[in-house]
Amino acid sequence: MAAVTTAKTVYAVSSNTPDLVRVDFATNKLASVTVPPAGSVGTTTFGSVFLLGSRVYVSYALGNNDQAASFDAATLKAIASTSFPDPLAEYTQMCAIDSAHLAMVGSNSVRILDAATLHNEATVSVKPSPIGIACAGGRAYVSNFDSPTGVVINNAARVTGHFSWQGHGSDTLVADAKDGVLFGTDEFAKVVIVCSLTALTCRQSAPLGSKPTSVGVVNDDIVVDLENAEQLVVVDRKTLNVVRRLQLNDLPRVAIFIK
Numbered sequence: 001m002a003a004v005t006t007a008k009t010v011y012a013v014s015s016n017t018p019d020l021v022r023v024d025f026a027t028n029k030l031a032s033v034t035v036p037p038a039g040s041v042g043t044t045t046f047g048s049v050f051l052l053g054s055r056v057y058v059s060y061a062l063g064n065n066d067q068a069a070s071f072d073a074a075t076l077k078a079i080a081s082t083s084f085p086d087p088l089a090e091y092t093q094m095c096a097i098d099s100a101h102l103a104m105v106g107s108n109s110v111r112i113l114d115a116a117t118l119h120n121e122a123t124v125s126v127k128p129s130p131i132g133i134a135c136a137g138g139r140a141y142v143s144n145f146d147s148p149t150g151v152v153i154n155n156a157a158r159v160t161g162h163f164s165w166q167g168h169g170s171d172t173l174v175a176d177a178k179d180g181v182l183f184g185t186d187e188f189a190k191v192v193i194v195c196s197l198t199a200l201t202c203r204q205s206a207p208l209g210s211k212p213t214s215v216g217v218v219n220d221d222i223v224v225d226l227e228n229a230e231q232l233v234v235v236d237r238k239t240l241n242v243v244r245r246l247q248l249n250d251l252p253r254v255a256i257f258i259k
Contacts, residue, residue, distance in 0.1 A: 002049045004056075011049055011056050011073075018044035020058055022076060035060065035069050036081040047093035047105075048133075052115060055079060059094035059104060066092040066106050068118055082118040084111065091171075095135035101155040103140035105133045110142055112157045122157035129169065134182060136175035136197055141182050143170040148186065152200065163200040165193045172215055181237075185212040185224060192224050192235055205240040208233050214252075225252035 003012040010023045019032040035044065035058055042063040049058045056073045059066070066089050069081040086092075088107035097103050101121070102113040110130060112122045132143035132150075139160065143150040146169050152161035163182075167189030174183045175197065182195040186204070190212060195202035210228035217223070221243060222235040232246040 002046050004050050006051070011051070013046040013049050013058055013060070018046070018060070020049070020056065020071060020076065022056075022073075031076055033071060033076040033078065035067070036078065037062075037083075045091045047091040048095065050094075050096060052096045052102075053099065055115075057094065057096070057102065057115075059092045061086070061089035061092045064089055066104065068092075068094055068102070068104055068113065070115075070118060080116070080118045082113065082120070084120070091131070093131065093133045095133050095140060097135050097140050097155045098138050103133060103135060103142075103153060103155075105130050105142060110140065110153055110157065112153075112155055124153060124157040124159060126151055126153075126159075131169075131171045132173040132184060134173035134175035136177035136180075136182075139197075141173055141175060141195075141197070143173050143184060145169045145171050148189070150195075161200050163195050163202055165195070165202040165204050167191060167193070167204065172213060174215055174217065176217055183215050183217060183222060183237075185215045187211055187213060192222055192240065194222075194237065194240065203240060205235060205242075208235070208242065227251050 012021050021032045044062050046060040055070045057070050059068045064087050066084045066086045070079045086106045094104040104111045129145040130142050131145045134141050140153045148167040149164045151159050167186035170184040170186050172185050180197045184193045190207040191204045193204045209226040212224045214225045222237050224233045230248045234243040
């Protein structure tokens, strides 16, 4: 499950249908639309959903393909869609580099797409296993699943920087453009990482617990879900010390946005 919210609306996706869903907080009305291609067979694994201007974008894997689609945010009318072959496609992630360009992660590359048409404008190879992505300041920050390293890519698909930390790899990144910070989790090292968007230096917490996955920022705290430990952990973003833990009764799957 992935989601993005505004003051009045939440947009979410679910692999069960597979639909893009909009809920209006004021009226409690729900609307949904099935993502393309129509009548598709196979499991859809969503990676990202986000707003850009008057459109909502989703990225996902379907079979051996990386997929992306855009919809009118008000009506959910389909605007554009695209598909790229990828034998290792899974939970395909995407973000907006700027108002005109999107960055989409494949199993061994990052594509720069035109935000209006979703046409592929340029592609850059990324090794060994790109998966997580976050955009800020006209750049895309991409992490690897099997390496504690990442690259920075501009809207022309050129690598402009590198970052790293002590660990295994990360499939989840969140960028806080206002404070110039990149957040992520390293599932196997069991830590949260915090990197400067400009200096590209990274810090990391002590091990938090089993299988940290989703990460978000709420005021001065980082909220991390520990899937196997069935916990939400609140970490101070300056000291990276644990502030508190919330024990749950099920495996957490959370979507949190920077406010």
